[in-house]
Amino acid sequence: MFSSNCFITDQEIAWCPGCGNFAILEVLQETLAELELSPHQVLLCSGIGQAAKIPHYVRVNGFNGLHGRALPPAVGARIANSSLKVIVQSGDGDTYGEGGNHFLHTIRRNPDIAHFVHNNQVYGLTKGQASPTSDPGMKTKVQAAGVILSPFNPLSLALTLGAGFVARGFSGEKEHLKQLMKAALSFPGYALVDILQPCVSFNKLNTFAWYKKRVEILKNHEPTDIEAAQRLARKWGEKIPIGIFYEVPTPTFESQIPALQGKWGKEPLAYRHFDPNTLAHLQEEFM
Numbered sequence: 001m002f003s004s005n006c007f008i009t010d011q012e013i014a015w016c017p018g019c020g021n022f023a024i025l026e027v028l029q030e031t032l033a034e035l036e037l038s039p040h041q042v043l044l045c046s047g048i049g050q051a052a053k054i055p056h057y058v059r060v061n062g063f064n065g066l067h068g069r070a071l072p073p074a075v076g077a078r079i080a081n082s083s084l085k086v087i088v089q090s091g092d093g094d095t096y097g098e099g100g101n102h103f104l105h106t107i108r109r110n111p112d113i114a115h116f117v118h119n120n121q122v123y124g125l126t127k128g129q130a131s132p133t134s135d136p137g138m139k140t141k142v143q144a145a146g147v148i149l150s151p152f153n154p155l156s157l158a159l160t161l162g163a164g165f166v167a168r169g170f171s172g173e174k175e176h177l178k179q180l181m182k183a184a185l186s187f188p189g190y191a192l193v194d195i196l197q198p199c200v201s202f203n204k205l206n207t208f209a210w211y212k213k214r215v216e217i218l219k220n221h222e223p224t225d226i227e228a229a230q231r232l233a234r235k236w237g238e239k240i241p242i243g244i245f246y247e248v249p250t251p252t253f254e255s256q257i258p259a260l261q262g263k264w265g266k267e268p269l270a271y272r273h274f275d276p277n278t279l280a281h282l283q284e285e286f287m
């Protein structure tokens with residue numbers, strides 16, 4: 001049996017003291033241990049950014065893609081090796097900005113992966129420019145007169161596109177976040193957990209205290225009620241709900257790929273023996 005220490009690497013952590021990423025990292029390591037997963041069973045994919053450094057700090061299989069490009073390799077890896085627990089972890093800029101298109105189409109595909117977005121409402125690594133989730137009016141060095149765009153609502157959009165698991169967590173509510181991660185990792189399909197994560201260096205508006213005053217753990221919410229989930233997803237201000245907004249499984253991408261079903265699906269693609277002779281008839285036909 002593994003403890004969370006088994007998931008720690010010897011890499012020096014390059015986050016600012018007090019950054020909300022530390023709590024998310026710790027909760028992830030505890031979650032993996034408590035789910036009794038061993039390091040070789042997990043693949044962690046990320047893009048670029050502060051949040052995206054996480055594969056360096058967790059002792060599992062890891063993949064660092066380009067900015068915004070964490071989801072496609074994660075989906076590919078999941079198809080190639082269905083014995084892996086695939087987790088994508090990235091920032092709000094990475095996921096909802098640069099990776100917006102992949103975000104939309106991954107939800108439509110519904111692969112069995114868990115997606116934990118560290119949402120600090122800024123581009124942290126590049127020194128705090130506004131991101132798609134920044135609150136209107138927030139001043140940054142680039143948006144000196146304040147953000148003028150309406151914020152992107154990832155949870156509402158995910159629900160609209162038919163995501164089966166949609167949740168919001170907060171890095172300051174660690175036990176609660178662990179329950180969300182466990183539920184997302186046990187969910188058969190694409191599971192989104194948007195995690196509010198204070199960036200102490202660049203987001204002086206949405207601070208730890210700002211979130212702490214507002215977040216409210218959901219009680220008595222029926223997570224199969226899509227309309228109630230949408231109402232919760234749109235709630236942002238004096239009260240910010242956290243918890244599982246929606247949880248209803250639908251057929252996964254993998255379950256609809258013939259090559260992964262029946263006699264073909266007995267073992268993951270990655271472990272199957274490939275005999276080039278089986279392609280001989282195709283070569284004859286096309287060459």
Ligand SMILES: Cc1ncc(C[n+]2csc(CCOP(=O)(O)OP(=O)(O)O)c2C)c(N)n1
Binds near residue numbers: 051092
């Ligand atoms: C295509 C592309 N555009 C811009 C950059 C520069 N860049 C690197 S990290 C980053 C911001 C990351 O912000 P976010 O995804 O919100 O993550 P955080 O650092 O806040 O965790 C940017 C703009 C890049 N690497 N590639």
Ligand code: SF4
Binds near residue numbers: 015019050125202
């Ligand atoms: S810049 Fe912000 S997100 Fe990046 S490590 Fe520092 S506090 Fe964390």
